[in-house]
Amino acid sequence: xxxxxxxxxxxxxxxxxxxxxxxxxxxxxxxxxxxxxxxxxxxxxxxxxxxxxxxxxxxxxxxxxxxxxxxxxxxxxxxxxxxxxxxxxxxxxxxxxxxxxxxxxxxxxxxxxxxxxxxxxxxxxxxxxxxxxxxxxxxxxxxxxxxxxxxxxxxxxxxxxxxxxxxxxx
Numbered sequence: 825x826x827x828x829x830x831x832x833x834x835x836x837x838x839x840x841x842x843x844x845x846x847x848x849x850x851x852x853x854x855x856x857x858x859x860x861x862x863x864x865x866x867x868x869x870x871x872x873x874x875x876x877x878x879x880x881x882x883x884x885x886x887x888x889x890x891x892x893x894x895x896x897x898x899x900x901x902x903x904x905x906x907x908x909x910x911x912x913x914x915x916x917x918x919x920x921x922x923x924x925x926x927x928x929x930x931x932x933x934x935x936x937x938x939x940x941x942x943x944x945x946x947x948x949x950x951x952x953x954x955x956x957x958x959x960x961x962x963x964x965x966x967x968x969x970x971x972x973x974x975x976x977x978x979x980x981x982x983x984x985x986x987x988x989x990x991x992x993x994x
Contacts, residue, residue, distance in 0.1 A: 832872050835880060836865060843888060849943045850892045852932045860895075864888040886958045889944065893936045893959075923984060930980040938973035941966055 840861065847857035864887040868880060875883050931939055937959070944955040945966070952970075956963045977984065 831876065832869060835876075839881070839884070840865075843884065846885070846943060846948060847888055847892065849931070849947055850889065850940050851895075852928065856895070860888055860892055863891055882958065885948075886960075889940050889958055890960065893940060926981045927977070927984060930977045930984070933980060934973050934976060937961070938969050938976070941969040942973050945970055 843861045843864070844857055847860040848854060851857050851860060864884050867887050868875065868884045871883070872880070931942070934942070940959060941955055944950045944958060945952070950958070952963045952966045956966045959966075961969075
């Protein structure tokens with residue numbers, strides 16, 4: 825294995841679980857999350873030589889979130905199934921199972937950009953500026969999308985309102 829190939833393999837090993845967890849939170853489907861991560865890593869691999877010393881994390885996350893939003897534009901947001909969804913393989917921060925299920929359902933009812941903004945802001949603890957750069961939108965859009973998404977979650981799941989209060993601005 826070439827040194828650069830070994831370096832890329834090590835990068836993937838170190839970050840694949842975090843990327844998969846973030847992708848799952850954005851799209852809500854385990855298989856789609858795996859596809860998003862794989863596509864983002866392929867794009868990173870193609871540019872690894874030029875990006876490896878700059879900011880590969882920023883590049884791969886930008887690709888991941890933008891591809892997730894693009895996939896929602898191509899397909900319908902709602903999918904009707906006869907079988908219940910698979911259990912969530914990636915744990916959220918709250919320990920209440922009911923709260924996790926309620927929050928996951930509420931996230932799935934948000935617009936794609938709102939969901940991506942919330943995942944970046946609160947799961948990945950990104951600043952408004954970082955979130956804007958990753959998604960290719962303005963800081964003002966990040967602020968309004970965060971506000972609207974949290975308001976919608978408070979409406980959809982009122983008992984989670986204390987978890988969504990405060991911390992809307994950076």
